[in-house]
Amino acid sequence: MESMSWNKLLNNTRLGGRPPKSEIGRSPFHSDHDKVIFSGAFRRLARKTQVHPLATNDHVHNRLTHSLEVACVGRTLGVRVGQELLNQRLIPEQHSAADIGDIVQTACLAHDIGNPPFGHTGEEAIRHWFSTDGGARLIEQLPFYEATDLRQFEGNAQGFRVLTTSEYHPNEGGMRLTYASLAAFIKYPWLAGDALNKQRPIQNKFGVYVSELSLFEEVAKASGLLKLGEGWWCRHPLAHLMEISDDFCYAILDLEDGVEMGILEWDKVFEILCLVLGDDQKNQLLKEIEGMKVGRRLSMVRGKVISAFVDAGVAAFMNNHDAIMSGRVNGLLDLCDSNVRACVSAAKGLARDEIFQHPRKVELEIGAYSTVSTLLNVSCAAALDYVKKGSADDSKTKRVVDLLGLDLSSIDHQSGVTKEYAIIRQVLDYVSGMTDNYAIHLARQFNGLG
Structure with a gap:
């Protein structure tokens, strides 16, 4: 069965075939991260809705704080997976675990950059x-x-347009990111019309506008993605880590905001988050947070839950490495430990029923x-x-x-x-x-x- 190659997947050439700069202390992938951070489109996320429009509570997430937190989780996942790949000699030795972390972090930082x-x-x-x-x-x-x-209209496709067309160098490569970072950004590598015609795995999502189709195909070919049909390619493996980082943060942080705004009860949220913790860990945590204010309880629980999520994400990626490399995986969350899946599902359900309404x-x-x-x-x-x-x-x-x-x-x-x-x-x-x-x-x- 045809498989992708990490050598091409980690292509550090920039959009348009531009060679990467050689900089002391900064890899091309780290440079991608900085380009996103310093862009006006990223900065404006500070005043864009995450869940609660025009929230007056400074503790509630906006798109910027959400993106930064997703990037933190993504970087850790990337570095952990990168080290496993190196240990098993699956990626070229000239690359480091930090390179994988930088690519995933960049994709995570930009994952909402096209949202209106x-x-x-x-x-x-x-x-x-x-x-x-x-x-x-x-x-x-x-x-x-x-x-x-x-x-x-789709924020994911608009995000690809921001990165490649409208920001920094309009119609001349946009941010001019590396092929690897751009490919890792694309969660839905197909056009809207094909999704609408029920010819793609997800019918209500797409990642590329027809105006950027040639740029998308350039990225896909340069990074060695497998072509699955006309205008349709498989995901870059690291796009799975970006997506699951977003899922993990949604599961925790939407509930945190609900508690902060008085919409959700602490006990209900605690029970859901503890689905990924063992009984001993849960009992120890109950002792530690006894008497604390709710805000401090949330931070104590968050760290342990994210750690469990990251462990599950790394295990799911490495256990299914061959299937991912052959483009046969549509989502990494479905391959995670059952307790993690149950936690994320319950958290999204609670948010949908009590926060979003x-x-x-x-x-x-x-x-x-x-x-x-x-x-x-x-x-x-x-x-x-x-x-x-x-x-x-x-x-x-x-x-x-x-x-x-x-x-x-x-x-x-x-x-x-x-x-x-x-x-x-x-x-x-x-x-x-x-x-x-x-x-x-x-x-x-x-x-x-x-």
């Missing part, structure tokens, strides 16, 4: 607008794959639809008028185009997509890049309510 304001509700609001009277008529003449990209959260999310609709109504109308005329004739269109920073000259040089699709992609770069606060501010301004 208001989190998953923002994604749904954009999809809703392009599927209803607001935007449906604007894209009805577009080719199937282009229209599907817009109707199925909280009245204040739902109220703010409903408002997000109006905000996103206003932004897209004004922006897309002006942008398409701009494309149609080749210039911004009337003053309103000119002001909107200038505000969005639209670049018609770059559209003229994009091959394989229509001008209308290319300009709407630029609008979505701007809108999805907004923070929650700025999106609300700008929508009020557009409505004359500033």
Whole structure:
């Protein structure tokens, strides 16, 4: 059976075939990490919803703190797996365990970088607008794959666009990360149209827009991913570690936020998290946290639970190494210890039933639809008028185009997509890049309510 090669999977050449720099004390993969950290798109995650929109409690997670915590777990998983791979002589000796850790950490830092304001509700609001009277008529003449990209807006695919197209060097390689880090970032290596047609393992997720298809194929070939079909490749093995790091953090940190905000009871959360701890460990922990405030209890339990999660993740990866390398694994969590699976499943269920349905959260999310609709109504109308005329004739269109920073000259040089699709992609770069606060501010301004 065909298998991937770690020699190609750890390709440190940068997007576009650019050779990596030789720097003292910093590998190309560590440089990738720094490029993401210093980007404006990453910095704006500080004002984007993780679970609770516009939270006033400073202890509640936003997208930035969540991404940093996922990166910490991912780095540990990567280093641990990297050391096992070295011990078993499965990766070339010129690479270190730290290289694996850096690649996974970079992918984890960037895993939410394409998410719009208001989190998953923002994604749904954009999809809703392009599927209803607001935007449906604007894209009805577009080719199937282009229209599907817009109707199925996806933060994962937008993230790949941020990394490769819109940030740092627009349309000239973006952040110019290494092939290894970019490949490890892609959780769903296929297009929206194919997922919608039920031709891919997951039907409601995709990782690449048609506008970045050629870049995706360049990354896939350079890193030695296995081609499974037209526009479809298997996952990079380290993408599994990025995904499971996110799963682990969701399981713990969503519940922490629920306790912090008074939505969940401590005892219920403690019972779920202790599913991964032995009886002796649990009893010892009960003695240690007795009399502590809830905030301190959470930090005491968190460390032990994450340690158990990491152990399980490393074991699952190494025990299924050959299947992963042949592209036969769709998710690492399903291969973890049963107690870990039960813990993550119970945690997600509790969050879904009691946190995601909280009245204040739902109220703010409903408002997000109006905000996103206003932004897209004004922006897309002006942008398409701009494309149609080749210039911004009337003053309103000119002001909107200038505000969005639209670049018609770059559209003229994009091959394989229509001008209308290319300009709407630029609008979505701007809108999805907004923070929650700025999106609300700008929508009020557009409505004359500033």
